[in-house]
Amino acid sequence: MALAREAAFPGATRIFEEGGEADRFWIIRSGTVALDVHVPGRGQAVVETIGRGALLGWSWLYPPRRWHLGAETRGPVRAWEFDAVAVRGLCAERPELGLALVTAVAETIGDRLRATRTRLLDLYGPPGSPGNGNGTEP
Numbered sequence: 001m002a003l004a005r006e007a008a009f010p011g012a013t014r015i016f017e018e019g020g021e022a023d024r025f026w027i028i029r030s031g032t033v034a035l036d037v038h039v040p041g042r043g044q045a046v047v048e049t050i051g052r053g054a055l056l057g058w059s060w061l062y063p064p065r066r067w068h069l070g071a072e073t074r075g076p077v078r079a080w081e082f083d084a085v086a087v088r089g090l091c092a093e094r095p096e097l098g099l100a101l102v103t104a105v106a107e108t109i110g111d112r113l114r115a116t117r118t119r120l121l122d123l124y125g126p127p128g129s130p131g132n133g134n135g136t137e138p
Contacts, residue, residue: 003090007081015071016057022065023084025057031077035069037116044070045123048115058105058112060084069112 007026009015018038032051036044050056056079059067091098
């Protein structure tokens, strides 16, 4: 927490854009943030909405350090913001912290990939495809 700073975002604020430089991350303290992906020919598709206690941003940890999703507040949001370079430096100094952080981030990545897959199948998958809300997904 020594590396954290308080951050506040008003509603309907783009926090980051897919493809932009990922140089920080946040832990949400209050409010909600919609995560979206650009679908060619269709625009932005919200794939997940996250809230209190959630990690916002994981792309800062792995090269090429570009956001894989976009993020927009759904109302006012308060968060702890962390500088990615400082956190990566601390992880290099304290490998046990680095392992714990990488494990937590990997879990978040898995959750976000599952949510994105399910949402895109719901929106754009052919009828009867797993995840399109028809009850066929295991």
